[in-house]
Amino acid sequence: MNMKALSLWVMLCLAITKSLATSRHCNFPAIFNFGDSNSDTGGLSAAFGQPGPPHGESYFHHPAGRYCDGRLIVDFLAKKLGVPYLNAYLDAVGSNFSHGANFATAGSTIRPQNTTLHQFGGFSPFSLDVQFNQFNDFQRRSKIFQSKGGVYETLLPKAEYFSQALYTFDIGQNDLAAGYFHNMSIDQVRAYVPDVLAQFKNIIKYIYDHGGRSFWVHNTGPVGCLPYMIELFPHKAHRMDKAGCVASYNEVAQFFNHELKAAVVELRKKLPLAAITYVDVYSLKYSLISQAKKHGFEEPLRACCGHGGKYNYNMHIGCGAKIKVHGKEILIGKACKDPSVWVNWDGVHYTQAANKWVFDQIVNGSFSDPPIPLNMACHKQL
Numbered sequence: 001m002n003m004k005a006l007s008l009w010v011m012l013c014l015a016i017t018k019s020l021a022t023s024r025h026c027n028f029p030a031i032f033n034f035g036d037s038n039s040d041t042g043g044l045s046a047a048f049g050q051p052g053p054p055h056g057e058s059y060f061h062h063p064a065g066r067y068c069d070g071r072l073i074v075d076f077l078a079k080k081l082g083v084p085y086l087n088a089y090l091d092a093v094g095s096n097f098s099h100g101a102n103f104a105t106a107g108s109t110i111r112p113q114n115t116t117l118h119q120f121g122g123f124s125p126f127s128l129d130v131q132f133n134q135f136n137d138f139q140r141r142s143k144i145f146q147s148k149g150g151v152y153e154t155l156l157p158k159a160e161y162f163s164q165a166l167y168t169f170d171i172g173q174n175d176l177a178a179g180y181f182h183n184m185s186i187d188q189v190r191a192y193v194p195d196v197l198a199q200f201k202n203i204i205k206y207i208y209d210h211g212g213r214s215f216w217v218h219n220t221g222p223v224g225c226l227p228y229m230i231e232l233f234p235h236k237a238h239r240m241d242k243a244g245c246v247a248s249y250n251e252v253a254q255f256f257n258h259e260l261k262a263a264v265v266e267l268r269k270k271l272p273l274a275a276i277t278y279v280d281v282y283s284l285k286y287s288l289i290s291q292a293k294k295h296g297f298e299e300p301l302r303a304c305c306g307h308g309g310k311y312n313y314n315m316h317i318g319c320g321a322k323i324k325v326h327g328k329e330i331l332i333g334k335a336c337k338d339p340s341v342w343v344n345w346d347g348v349h350y351t352q353a354a355n356k357w358v359f360d361q362i363v364n365g366s367f368s369d370p371p372i373p374l375n376m377a378c379h380k381q382l
């Protein structure tokens with residue numbers, strides 16, 4: 001081969017490689033999300049009332065159904081994929097589901113709970129099995145109403161979107177927390193993790209049977225670093241780690257994540273057409289909390305919005321709480337001055353700034369298994 005032919009050949013190879021690389025970008029026309037408050041964009045609020053101001057103040061400038069001062073990881077994810085912020089399935093007024101729906105509600109668990117919202121800990125009745133039933137109903141009726149045309153056609157996903165969509169999950173944290181709220185020991189909570197994950201696997205299988213192919217699964221965060229967990233439970237008997245978190249709660253969360261990863265490996269074998277990405281948000285959240293200063297944040301274990309105490313968290317006077325003084329309502333669950341440098345919003349949830357920081361780290365796949373970026377998460381392997 002002479003030089004000219006060789007260089008032509010090299011150019012041709014480069015062109016092919018480039019087109020292959022770009023053609024591998026997935027086109028996700030919709031997102032269907034399942035989860036808890038980490039990704040609730042208005043579900044619990046539609047069922048039980050809106051969290052009041054100052055929620056939403058940093059971005060929406062009014063409460064927006066989110067337990068946050070602004071956007072959640074799922075909002076940044078939607079923005080990155082070029083689809084509108086997801087409406088909650090339960091949100092009947094003004095919603096547009098043409099590019100997906102959000103079934104997550106604050107307080108949701110994978111397993112149905114025996115206690116109700118207003119008892120210990122406030123767990124949601126919309127556990128993952130209920131969220132799946134809602135999805136099932138949504139898919140079935142979308143098909144019926146799509147065929148009616150008119151406004152329905154612009155408000156509901158096209159039939160083919162259900163197989164092309166990205167199915168996202170961030171759930172499990174409350175299954176662990178529920179045990180502690182019921183005064184269970186660390187070992188008792190650890191012991192039911194396999195049952196929780198068995199139910200999680202079932203739901204992924206059901207969605208696959210309904211056409212879902214691309215799955216994006218967040219592992220659970222360091223629940224032992226959340227102000228409400230540190231504050232609420234007598235932890236004299238617990239070890240605190242160097243970051244000031246309850247070590248034993250985090251160890252159970254890591255055990256959950258280890259088992260979740262094994263569940264994902266098993267699901268990949270059982271569901272041959274599924275691309276399942278496991279995303280390690282635990283490590284990022286822990287890094288953000290344990291090295292907050294390095295990442296440009298302050299006071300990672302104190303809530304930005306709350307009312308007093310070491311962690312600025314008071315179970316009875318939450319973020320947005322008001323009292324009446326001489327017939328006048330006064331806000332006493334107030335926000336800090338600059339939420340953009342705080343990690344924790346209200347003692348339970350992360351700030352918009354923290355959510356954005358985590359999203360910016362996960363988007364390129366460096367915390368994923370397999371390690372491929374978000375916009376390639378429809379592929380089984382690179």
Ligand SMILES: *[C@@H]1O[C@H](CO)[C@@H](O)[C@H](O)[C@H]1NC(C)=O
Pocket residue numbers: 111112113114
């Ligand atoms: C709820 O109660 C039933 C019956 O006592 C029990 O079998 C089940 O495990 C409980 N569920 C949870 C999540 O604790």
Ligand SMILES: *[C@@H]1O[C@H](CO)[C@@H](O)[C@H](O)[C@H]1NC(C)=O
Pocket residue numbers: 084096097098151154155
């Ligand atoms: C719903 O949203 C889609 C995408 O943003 C838009 O094209 C459509 O017109 C909207 N439907 C209505 C009724 O507003």
Ligand SMILES: *[C@@H]1O[C@H](CO)[C@@H](O)[C@H](O)[C@H]1NC(C)=O
Pocket residue numbers: 120181182183
């Ligand atoms: C857990 O223990 C505390 C303190 O002993 C008690 O007040 C609470 O009612 C117990 N919660 C449950 C669910 O048993």
Ligand SMILES: *[C@@H]1O[C@H](CO)[C@@H](O)[C@H](O)[C@H]1NC(C)=O
Pocket residue numbers: 360361364365366
């Ligand atoms: C992914 O993004 C993060 C944050 O921008 C960056 O630090 C990291 O080096 C990137 N990793 C890869 C593999 O590109």
